[in-house]
Amino acid sequence: MLIRQGDVLLVPVTTIPAGAIQVARDAGRVILAYGEVTGHAHAIVHPDVTLVSDEQAGELRMWMQVTAPEPVELRHDEHDTLLIPPGTYRVIRQREYQSADMAPLQVAD
Amino acid sequence: MPTRIDKLTKAQEAQFDAHADKWIEIGLRTGKADREKFEASVRDCYGFAGVPFPDVVVWVPSPMVLSLAAPSAALAIELIEAERRGALKPGTARAAVDGAVGDAVYAAVGGAVYAAVGGAVGGAVYGAVSGAVDDIIRRSWMRRFGGQLWSGGWYYGGAWTSFFREVCKLEIPGDTWDRARAYEGTIESACWWWPHRRFVMVCERPVAIHRELANPDVVRGWGSHRLHCEDGPAVVWPDGWGVWSWHGVRVPQHVIEQPELITAQQVLAEQNAEVRRVMIDRMTPERFLGELDAEPVQQDDYGKLWRVELADDEPLVMVELDNSTVEPDGSTKTYFLRVNPECRTALEAVSWTFDQKPSDYVLVAQS
Numbered sequence: 205m206l207i208r209q210g211d212v213l214l215v216p217v218t219t220i221p222a223g224a225i226q227v228a229r230d231a232g233r234v235i236l237a238y239g240e241v242t243g244h245a246h247a248i249v250h251p252d253v254t255l256v257s258d259e260q261a262g263e264l265r266m267w268m269q270v271t272a273p274e275p276v277e278l279r280h281d282e283h284d285t286l287l288i289p290p291g292t293y294r295v296i297r298q299r300e301y302q303s304a305d306m307a308p309l310q311v312a313d
Numbered sequence: 314m315p316t317r318i319d320k321l322t323k324a325q326e327a328q329f330d331a332h333a334d335k336w337i338e339i340g341l342r343t344g345k346a347d348r349e350k351f352e353a354s355v356r357d358c359y360g361f362a363g364v365p366f367p368d369v370v371v372w373v374p375s376p377m378v379l380s381l382a383a384p385s386a387a388l389a390i391e392l393i394e395a396e397r398r399g400a401l402k403p404g405t406a407r408a409a410v411d412g413a414v415g416d417a418v419y420a421a422v423g424g425a426v427y428a429a430v431g432g433a434v435g436g437a438v439y440g441a442v443s444g445a446v447d448d449i450i451r452r453s454w455m456r457r458f459g460g461q462l463w464s465g466g467w468y469y470g471g472a473w474t475s476f477f478r479e480v481c482k483l484e485i486p487g488d489t490w491d492r493a494r495a496y497e498g499t500i501e502s503a504c505w506w507w508p509h510r511r512f513v514m515v516c517e518r519p520v521a522i523h524r525e526l527a528n529p530d531v532v533r534g535w536g537s538h539r540l541h542c543e544d545g546p547a548v549v550w551p552d553g554w555g556v557w558s559w560h561g562v563r564v565p566q567h568v569i570e571q572p573e574l575i576t577a578q579q580v581l582a583e584q585n586a587e588v589r590r591v592m593i594d595r596m597t598p599e600r601f602l603g604e605l606d607a608e609p610v611q612q613d614d615y616g617k618l619w620r621v622e623l624a625d626d627e628p629l630v631m632v633e634l635d636n637s638t639v640e641p642d643g644s645t646k647t648y649f650l651r652v653n654p655e656c657r658t659a660l661e662a663v664s665w666t667f668d669q670k671p672s673d674y675v676l677v678a679q680s
Contacts, residue, residue: 205675205676205677206669206673206674206675206676206677207676207677207678207679208637208667208676208678208679208680209679209680210636210680211586213667213669215669239587240585240587241562241563241564241585241587241588242539242561242562242563242587244536244561280680281527281536282536282561282636282638283636283637283638283680284637284638284680285680286678286679286680287678296667296668296669298650298666298667299666299667299668300586300650300651300652300666301630301651301652301653301654301665302651303627304627309584311586311650311666312584312585312586312587313585313586313587
Protein backbone atom coordinates (compact mmCIF):
# COMPACT_ATOMS: atom_id res chain seq x y z
CA MET A 205 0.00 0.00 0.00
CA LEU A 206 2.07 2.84 -1.36
CA ILE A 207 1.82 6.62 -1.31
CA ARG A 208 3.10 8.74 -4.21
CA GLN A 209 3.54 12.50 -4.50
CA GLY A 210 5.00 13.40 -7.88
CA ASP A 211 8.41 11.75 -8.19
CA VAL A 212 8.53 10.53 -4.57
CA LEU A 213 7.15 7.14 -3.47
CA LEU A 214 6.66 6.09 0.16
CA VAL A 215 6.83 2.34 0.76
CA PRO A 216 5.86 1.05 4.25
CA VAL A 217 8.65 -0.98 5.85
CA THR A 218 9.22 -2.50 9.26
CA THR A 219 12.87 -1.69 9.87
CA ILE A 220 15.56 0.82 9.08
CA PRO A 221 19.14 -0.45 8.62
CA ALA A 222 21.42 0.18 11.57
CA GLY A 223 23.91 2.89 10.74
CA ALA A 224 21.49 5.12 8.84
CA ILE A 225 22.19 8.74 9.69
CA GLN A 226 19.62 11.40 10.49
CA VAL A 227 19.19 14.03 7.76
CA ALA A 228 19.11 17.61 9.08
CA ARG A 229 15.98 19.68 8.62
CA ASP A 230 16.06 22.61 6.23
CA ALA A 231 14.54 25.77 7.73
CA GLY A 232 12.55 23.56 10.07
CA ARG A 233 11.19 21.28 7.34
CA VAL A 234 11.92 17.64 6.56
CA ILE A 235 12.66 17.66 2.82
CA LEU A 236 12.13 14.39 0.94
CA ALA A 237 13.23 15.91 -2.40
CA TYR A 238 14.12 19.29 -3.81
CA GLY A 239 13.18 20.67 -7.24
CA GLU A 240 16.15 22.07 -9.12
CA VAL A 241 14.39 24.37 -11.55
CA THR A 242 11.24 25.21 -9.65
CA GLY A 243 12.60 25.74 -6.14
CA HIS A 244 9.76 23.59 -4.83
CA ALA A 245 10.22 20.69 -2.43
CA HIS A 246 8.34 17.71 -1.05
CA ALA A 247 8.29 18.81 2.59
CA ILE A 248 6.87 18.01 6.02
CA VAL A 249 6.85 20.62 8.79
CA HIS A 250 5.49 18.40 11.57
CA PRO A 251 8.06 18.04 14.39
CA ASP A 252 7.47 14.30 14.95
CA VAL A 253 8.99 13.19 11.67
CA THR A 254 12.55 11.98 11.16
CA LEU A 255 14.41 11.40 7.90
CA VAL A 256 17.46 9.13 7.82
CA SER A 257 19.74 8.02 5.02
CA ASP A 258 22.60 5.72 4.21
CA GLU A 259 24.71 5.06 1.16
CA GLN A 260 25.07 1.63 -0.35
CA ALA A 261 27.18 1.04 -3.44
CA GLY A 262 27.08 4.75 -4.23
CA GLU A 263 23.30 4.87 -3.97
CA LEU A 264 21.70 7.19 -1.41
CA ARG A 265 18.79 5.48 0.32
CA MET A 266 16.30 7.28 2.57
CA TRP A 267 13.74 6.31 5.18
CA MET A 268 11.18 8.37 7.04
CA GLN A 269 9.67 7.74 10.46
CA VAL A 270 6.38 9.37 11.40
CA THR A 271 6.10 9.10 15.18
CA ALA A 272 3.25 11.60 15.54
CA PRO A 273 0.03 10.03 16.88
CA GLU A 274 -1.89 11.38 13.88
CA PRO A 275 -1.20 11.56 10.12
CA VAL A 276 1.16 14.37 9.06
CA GLU A 277 0.91 16.60 6.00
CA LEU A 278 3.27 16.05 3.05
CA ARG A 279 3.24 19.29 1.07
CA HIS A 280 4.43 20.44 -2.31
CA ASP A 281 3.57 23.67 -4.11
CA GLU A 282 2.56 21.86 -7.31
CA HIS A 283 0.83 18.80 -5.81
CA ASP A 284 -2.13 18.33 -3.50
CA THR A 285 -1.20 17.84 0.17
CA LEU A 286 -1.21 14.19 1.28
CA LEU A 287 -1.75 12.84 4.80
CA ILE A 288 0.91 10.32 5.81
CA PRO A 289 -0.15 7.90 8.58
CA PRO A 290 2.25 7.14 11.47
CA GLY A 291 4.78 4.48 10.54
CA THR A 292 8.11 3.82 8.88
CA TYR A 293 8.61 4.30 5.16
CA ARG A 294 11.29 3.82 2.58
CA VAL A 295 11.50 7.02 0.51
CA ILE A 296 12.07 6.17 -3.14
CA ARG A 297 12.83 8.75 -5.80
CA GLN A 298 11.59 8.09 -9.32
CA ARG A 299 14.22 7.01 -11.82
CA GLU A 300 14.71 6.96 -15.58
CA TYR A 301 16.42 4.56 -17.92
CA GLN A 302 19.64 5.73 -19.56
CA SER A 303 21.04 2.75 -21.47
CA ALA A 304 21.86 -0.91 -21.04
CA ASP A 305 25.36 -0.14 -19.78
CA MET A 306 24.53 2.82 -17.52
CA ALA A 307 22.75 2.90 -14.16
CA PRO A 308 19.28 4.48 -14.10
CA LEU A 309 19.25 8.19 -13.42
CA GLN A 310 17.22 9.75 -10.61
CA VAL A 311 14.47 11.93 -12.02
CA ALA A 312 15.35 15.57 -11.51
CA ASP A 313 12.69 18.24 -11.62
CA MET B 314 4.95 49.96 24.75
CA PRO B 315 5.58 46.20 25.31
CA THR B 316 9.10 45.00 25.96
CA ARG B 317 8.11 41.36 25.50
CA ILE B 318 5.44 39.69 23.40
CA ASP B 319 4.18 36.18 24.11
CA LYS B 320 0.97 36.33 22.11
CA LEU B 321 -0.30 38.60 19.38
CA THR B 322 -3.60 40.43 19.80
CA LYS B 323 -6.42 39.98 17.30
CA ALA B 324 -5.84 43.55 16.12
CA GLN B 325 -2.17 42.79 15.44
CA GLU B 326 -3.04 39.59 13.59
CA ALA B 327 -5.48 41.59 11.50
CA GLN B 328 -2.48 43.56 10.21
CA PHE B 329 -0.75 40.48 8.75
CA ASP B 330 -2.00 40.86 5.19
CA ALA B 331 -1.47 44.61 4.90
CA HIS B 332 2.04 44.32 6.31
CA ALA B 333 2.85 41.39 4.02
CA ASP B 334 1.55 43.28 0.99
CA LYS B 335 3.76 46.26 1.82
CA TRP B 336 6.86 44.05 1.77
CA ILE B 337 5.73 42.08 -1.25
CA GLU B 338 5.55 45.39 -3.13
CA ILE B 339 9.11 46.16 -2.00
CA GLY B 340 10.32 42.73 -3.10
CA LEU B 341 8.78 43.15 -6.55
CA ARG B 342 9.93 46.71 -7.25
CA THR B 343 11.28 47.35 -10.71
CA GLY B 344 12.98 50.34 -12.29
CA LYS B 345 15.76 52.48 -10.98
CA ALA B 346 17.25 51.69 -7.60
CA ASP B 347 17.08 54.37 -4.90
CA ARG B 348 20.83 54.93 -4.89
CA GLU B 349 20.83 57.69 -2.31
CA LYS B 350 18.84 55.64 0.18
CA PHE B 351 20.92 52.48 -0.42
CA GLU B 352 24.23 54.27 0.07
CA ALA B 353 23.02 55.92 3.30
CA SER B 354 21.62 52.62 4.60
CA VAL B 355 24.64 50.54 3.76
CA ARG B 356 26.90 53.16 5.34
CA ASP B 357 24.87 52.74 8.54
CA CYS B 358 25.16 48.93 8.28
CA TYR B 359 28.96 49.19 8.13
CA GLY B 360 28.86 51.59 11.09
CA PHE B 361 26.79 49.22 13.22
CA ALA B 362 29.09 46.34 12.23
CA GLY B 363 32.10 48.40 13.34
CA VAL B 364 33.69 48.24 9.89
CA PRO B 365 35.00 51.51 8.36
CA PHE B 366 32.88 52.41 5.33
CA PRO B 367 34.99 52.09 2.17
CA ASP B 368 33.35 55.05 0.37
CA VAL B 369 33.42 53.08 -2.89
CA VAL B 370 29.97 51.96 -4.03
CA VAL B 371 29.99 50.23 -7.40
CA TRP B 372 26.63 49.90 -9.14
CA VAL B 373 26.30 46.99 -11.55
CA PRO B 374 23.44 46.11 -13.91
CA SER B 375 22.64 42.50 -12.92
CA PRO B 376 23.21 39.79 -10.29
CA MET B 377 25.30 37.89 -12.86
CA VAL B 378 27.73 40.79 -13.21
CA LEU B 379 27.83 41.14 -9.43
CA SER B 380 28.49 37.44 -8.94
CA LEU B 381 31.46 37.52 -11.30
CA ALA B 382 32.83 40.98 -10.64
CA ALA B 383 32.59 41.24 -6.85
CA PRO B 384 34.66 38.12 -6.01
CA SER B 385 37.07 38.96 -8.85
CA ALA B 386 37.58 42.47 -7.49
CA ALA B 387 38.06 41.13 -3.96
CA LEU B 388 40.69 38.70 -5.20
CA ALA B 389 42.46 41.39 -7.22
CA ILE B 390 42.60 43.65 -4.15
CA GLU B 391 44.03 40.84 -2.02
CA LEU B 392 46.72 40.11 -4.59
CA ILE B 393 47.65 43.75 -5.17
CA GLU B 394 47.94 44.31 -1.43
CA ALA B 395 50.04 41.19 -1.08
CA GLU B 396 52.33 42.46 -3.87
CA ARG B 397 52.71 45.78 -2.07
CA ARG B 398 53.61 43.97 1.15
CA GLY B 399 56.20 42.03 -0.80
CA ALA B 400 54.43 38.76 -0.06
CA LEU B 401 53.78 38.03 -3.72
CA LYS B 402 55.91 38.19 -6.85
CA PRO B 403 55.28 41.37 -8.89
CA GLY B 404 52.97 40.72 -11.85
CA THR B 405 50.94 37.97 -10.20
CA ALA B 406 48.05 40.32 -9.50
CA ARG B 407 47.90 41.52 -13.07
CA ALA B 408 47.84 37.99 -14.37
CA ALA B 409 45.04 37.09 -11.98
CA VAL B 410 42.98 40.12 -12.95
CA ASP B 411 43.40 39.15 -16.58
CA GLY B 412 42.00 35.78 -15.59
CA ALA B 413 39.05 37.37 -13.84
CA VAL B 414 38.22 39.49 -16.85
CA GLY B 415 38.63 36.44 -18.99
CA ASP B 416 36.09 34.61 -16.87
CA ALA B 417 33.59 37.41 -17.23
CA VAL B 418 34.05 37.44 -20.98
CA TYR B 419 33.75 33.67 -21.03
CA ALA B 420 30.39 33.89 -19.31
CA ALA B 421 29.18 36.66 -21.58
CA VAL B 422 30.46 35.49 -24.94
CA GLY B 423 30.25 31.75 -24.66
CA GLY B 424 32.58 28.82 -24.78
CA ALA B 425 33.25 28.59 -28.50
CA VAL B 426 34.30 32.21 -29.00
CA TYR B 427 36.26 32.28 -25.81
CA ALA B 428 38.11 29.08 -26.59
CA ALA B 429 39.15 30.49 -29.95
CA VAL B 430 40.34 33.84 -28.60
CA GLY B 431 41.71 32.51 -25.35
CA GLY B 432 43.59 29.69 -27.02
CA ALA B 433 45.33 32.07 -29.40
CA VAL B 434 46.20 34.85 -26.99
CA GLY B 435 46.19 34.07 -23.34
CA GLY B 436 46.42 30.34 -22.93
CA ALA B 437 49.50 30.28 -20.76
CA VAL B 438 48.51 33.11 -18.42
CA TYR B 439 44.91 32.03 -18.19
CA GLY B 440 45.90 28.47 -17.49
CA ALA B 441 48.07 29.58 -14.58
CA VAL B 442 45.47 31.62 -12.76
CA SER B 443 42.00 30.81 -13.96
CA GLY B 444 41.67 27.86 -11.62
CA ALA B 445 42.17 30.15 -8.64
CA VAL B 446 39.78 32.78 -9.97
CA ASP B 447 37.18 30.19 -10.85
CA ASP B 448 37.47 28.83 -7.36
CA ILE B 449 37.15 32.25 -5.74
CA ILE B 450 34.05 33.03 -7.77
CA ARG B 451 32.51 29.66 -7.07
CA ARG B 452 33.17 29.91 -3.35
CA SER B 453 32.28 33.53 -2.73
CA TRP B 454 29.68 34.82 -5.17
CA MET B 455 26.95 33.76 -2.74
CA ARG B 456 28.31 35.96 0.04
CA ARG B 457 25.84 38.59 -1.04
CA PHE B 458 22.81 40.10 0.61
CA GLY B 459 19.61 39.67 -1.33
CA GLY B 460 18.35 43.25 -1.08
CA GLN B 461 14.74 43.43 -2.28
CA LEU B 462 14.76 39.69 -3.01
CA TRP B 463 15.17 39.02 0.72
CA SER B 464 12.30 41.25 1.81
CA GLY B 465 10.55 38.21 3.29
CA GLY B 466 13.49 36.17 4.49
CA TRP B 467 13.22 34.33 7.78
CA TYR B 468 13.93 35.85 11.17
CA TYR B 469 16.26 38.37 9.53
CA GLY B 470 13.84 39.54 6.84
CA GLY B 471 12.61 43.12 6.79
CA ALA B 472 8.95 42.05 6.74
CA TRP B 473 9.41 39.95 9.88
CA THR B 474 11.41 42.35 12.04
CA SER B 475 9.45 45.46 11.08
CA PHE B 476 6.16 43.77 12.01
CA PHE B 477 7.19 43.67 15.66
CA ARG B 478 8.47 47.23 15.57
CA GLU B 479 5.75 48.91 13.52
CA VAL B 480 2.64 46.87 14.29
CA CYS B 481 3.34 45.48 17.76
CA LYS B 482 5.32 48.55 18.89
CA LEU B 483 7.81 46.21 20.57
CA GLU B 484 10.50 48.04 22.49
CA ILE B 485 13.99 46.58 22.43
CA PRO B 486 16.73 48.23 24.45
CA GLY B 487 19.76 49.77 22.78
CA ASP B 488 20.13 50.47 19.08
CA THR B 489 18.67 47.19 17.75
CA TRP B 490 15.82 48.90 15.90
CA ASP B 491 18.26 51.42 14.35
CA ARG B 492 20.29 48.46 13.07
CA ALA B 493 17.13 46.85 11.72
CA ARG B 494 16.13 50.08 9.97
CA ALA B 495 19.56 50.36 8.34
CA TYR B 496 19.32 46.81 6.98
CA GLU B 497 15.70 47.28 5.91
CA GLY B 498 16.83 50.39 4.04
CA THR B 499 19.08 48.25 1.83
CA ILE B 500 16.14 45.93 1.07
CA GLU B 501 13.86 48.84 0.24
CA SER B 502 16.30 50.54 -2.11
CA ALA B 503 18.20 48.01 -4.28
CA CYS B 504 18.69 44.40 -5.33
CA TRP B 505 21.64 42.08 -4.47
CA TRP B 506 24.65 43.68 -2.75
CA TRP B 507 28.08 42.34 -1.86
CA PRO B 508 29.97 43.99 0.99
CA HIS B 509 33.75 44.14 1.16
CA ARG B 510 36.04 46.20 3.37
CA ARG B 511 37.32 48.11 0.32
CA PHE B 512 34.08 48.44 -1.69
CA VAL B 513 30.37 47.72 -1.82
CA MET B 514 29.07 46.29 -5.05
CA VAL B 515 25.34 46.60 -5.56
CA CYS B 516 22.95 45.58 -8.28
CA GLU B 517 20.20 47.61 -9.91
CA ARG B 518 16.60 46.49 -9.58
CA PRO B 519 15.11 44.33 -12.33
CA VAL B 520 13.55 46.13 -15.27
CA ALA B 521 10.60 43.75 -15.23
CA ILE B 522 9.22 40.86 -13.18
CA HIS B 523 6.44 38.75 -14.69
CA ARG B 524 4.50 36.43 -12.42
CA GLU B 525 1.24 34.54 -12.52
CA LEU B 526 -1.10 33.52 -9.75
CA ALA B 527 -0.45 29.79 -9.30
CA ASN B 528 -3.39 29.11 -7.05
CA PRO B 529 -6.45 31.41 -6.96
CA ASP B 530 -7.22 30.20 -3.43
CA VAL B 531 -3.88 31.43 -2.11
CA VAL B 532 -3.12 35.01 -3.07
CA ARG B 533 -0.05 35.42 -0.88
CA GLY B 534 2.46 33.12 0.76
CA TRP B 535 4.38 30.04 -0.33
CA GLY B 536 3.30 28.79 -3.72
CA SER B 537 0.93 31.69 -4.41
CA HIS B 538 2.75 32.95 -7.50
CA ARG B 539 5.27 31.62 -9.95
CA LEU B 540 7.48 33.25 -12.56
CA HIS B 541 5.97 33.07 -16.02
CA CYS B 542 6.37 34.97 -19.27
CA GLU B 543 5.28 33.63 -22.64
CA ASP B 544 7.42 35.78 -24.93
CA GLY B 545 10.53 36.89 -23.03
CA PRO B 546 12.41 36.72 -19.73
CA ALA B 547 10.25 36.48 -16.62
CA VAL B 548 12.80 38.59 -14.74
CA VAL B 549 15.21 40.84 -16.57
CA TRP B 550 17.84 43.32 -15.44
CA PRO B 551 19.06 46.45 -17.27
CA ASP B 552 21.91 44.62 -19.07
CA GLY B 553 19.52 42.02 -20.49
CA TRP B 554 20.54 39.20 -18.16
CA GLY B 555 17.51 37.43 -16.82
CA VAL B 556 15.61 34.29 -16.06
CA TRP B 557 13.23 32.61 -18.49
CA SER B 558 10.43 30.72 -16.84
CA TRP B 559 7.39 28.79 -18.01
CA HIS B 560 4.77 28.46 -15.25
CA GLY B 561 7.53 28.47 -12.63
CA VAL B 562 10.00 26.17 -14.40
CA ARG B 563 13.31 27.84 -15.25
CA VAL B 564 14.20 27.03 -18.86
CA PRO B 565 16.71 28.16 -21.52
CA GLN B 566 15.82 31.34 -23.44
CA HIS B 567 14.98 29.65 -26.74
CA VAL B 568 12.39 27.39 -25.14
CA ILE B 569 10.31 30.50 -24.47
CA GLU B 570 11.23 32.74 -27.38
CA GLN B 571 11.80 30.29 -30.24
CA PRO B 572 9.91 27.08 -29.47
CA GLU B 573 9.89 26.25 -33.19
CA LEU B 574 13.64 25.57 -32.91
CA ILE B 575 13.26 22.91 -30.22
CA THR B 576 14.00 19.45 -31.57
CA ALA B 577 13.08 16.02 -30.20
CA GLN B 578 16.80 15.22 -29.88
CA GLN B 579 17.29 18.30 -27.69
CA VAL B 580 14.41 17.11 -25.51
CA LEU B 581 15.97 13.65 -25.11
CA ALA B 582 19.31 15.22 -24.21
CA GLU B 583 17.77 17.35 -21.45
CA GLN B 584 18.21 15.60 -18.10
CA ASN B 585 15.72 17.57 -16.04
CA ALA B 586 12.23 16.06 -16.27
CA GLU B 587 10.42 19.36 -15.64
CA VAL B 588 12.43 21.21 -18.29
CA ARG B 589 11.86 18.33 -20.69
CA ARG B 590 8.12 18.48 -20.01
CA VAL B 591 8.07 22.21 -20.78
CA MET B 592 10.11 21.68 -23.97
CA ILE B 593 7.60 19.07 -25.18
CA ASP B 594 4.75 21.33 -24.17
CA ARG B 595 6.28 24.22 -26.16
CA MET B 596 7.13 22.17 -29.28
CA THR B 597 3.83 20.23 -28.86
CA PRO B 598 3.70 16.49 -28.03
CA GLU B 599 2.56 15.80 -31.59
CA ARG B 600 5.73 17.24 -33.13
CA PHE B 601 7.92 15.59 -30.45
CA LEU B 602 6.48 12.12 -31.09
CA GLY B 603 6.31 12.74 -34.84
CA GLU B 604 10.01 13.70 -35.11
CA LEU B 605 10.92 10.51 -33.28
CA ASP B 606 8.52 8.41 -35.34
CA ALA B 607 7.24 7.01 -32.04
CA GLU B 608 4.69 4.17 -32.04
CA PRO B 609 2.07 3.77 -29.29
CA VAL B 610 2.53 0.32 -27.72
CA GLN B 611 0.00 0.06 -24.93
CA GLN B 612 -2.22 2.18 -22.72
CA ASP B 613 -3.80 1.56 -19.30
CA ASP B 614 -4.93 3.49 -16.21
CA TYR B 615 -1.31 4.29 -15.39
CA GLY B 616 -0.31 5.95 -18.65
CA LYS B 617 0.64 5.32 -22.25
CA LEU B 618 3.71 3.45 -23.49
CA TRP B 619 5.62 4.67 -26.58
CA ARG B 620 8.39 2.91 -28.48
CA VAL B 621 10.96 4.29 -30.91
CA GLU B 622 13.08 1.87 -32.96
CA LEU B 623 16.61 3.26 -33.30
CA ALA B 624 19.11 2.12 -35.92
CA ASP B 625 22.21 0.53 -34.32
CA ASP B 626 20.90 1.09 -30.79
CA GLU B 627 18.43 -0.38 -28.33
CA PRO B 628 14.87 0.91 -28.70
CA LEU B 629 13.78 4.04 -26.87
CA VAL B 630 10.76 3.25 -24.70
CA MET B 631 8.95 6.06 -22.90
CA VAL B 632 5.94 6.16 -20.65
CA GLU B 633 3.61 9.14 -20.94
CA LEU B 634 2.18 10.09 -17.53
CA ASP B 635 -0.38 12.66 -16.48
CA ASN B 636 0.19 14.50 -13.21
CA SER B 637 -2.32 13.38 -10.58
CA THR B 638 -2.85 16.94 -9.41
CA VAL B 639 -4.92 19.01 -11.82
CA GLU B 640 -3.67 22.56 -12.45
CA PRO B 641 -5.79 25.50 -11.23
CA ASP B 642 -6.78 26.21 -14.85
CA GLY B 643 -8.09 22.65 -15.27
CA SER B 644 -5.18 21.42 -17.39
CA THR B 645 -2.92 18.48 -16.55
CA LYS B 646 0.86 18.35 -16.79
CA THR B 647 2.14 15.51 -18.96
CA TYR B 648 5.56 13.89 -18.51
CA PHE B 649 7.52 11.49 -20.69
CA LEU B 650 9.95 9.26 -18.79
CA ARG B 651 12.36 6.86 -20.46
CA VAL B 652 12.03 3.35 -19.05
CA ASN B 653 13.63 -0.05 -19.42
CA PRO B 654 12.90 -1.19 -23.00
CA GLU B 655 11.73 -4.55 -21.67
CA CYS B 656 8.63 -2.90 -20.19
CA ARG B 657 5.51 -4.04 -22.07
CA THR B 658 2.79 -2.04 -20.30
CA ALA B 659 2.45 1.41 -18.76
CA LEU B 660 1.98 -0.22 -15.33
CA GLU B 661 5.22 -2.17 -15.76
CA ALA B 662 6.92 1.06 -16.84
CA VAL B 663 5.66 3.20 -13.95
CA SER B 664 6.46 0.57 -11.33
CA TRP B 665 9.95 0.19 -12.90
CA THR B 666 10.54 3.95 -12.40
CA PHE B 667 10.10 3.38 -8.65
CA ASP B 668 11.98 0.05 -8.60
CA GLN B 669 8.80 -1.85 -7.67
CA LYS B 670 7.19 -5.01 -9.05
CA PRO B 671 3.99 -4.25 -10.97
CA SER B 672 2.06 -6.48 -8.55
CA ASP B 673 3.35 -4.42 -5.60
CA TYR B 674 2.56 -1.06 -7.18
CA VAL B 675 -0.74 -0.47 -5.38
CA LEU B 676 -1.26 3.16 -4.41
CA VAL B 677 -3.51 4.17 -1.53
CA ALA B 678 -2.93 7.87 -2.15
CA GLN B 679 -1.26 9.98 -4.81
CA SER B 680 -1.06 13.59 -5.91
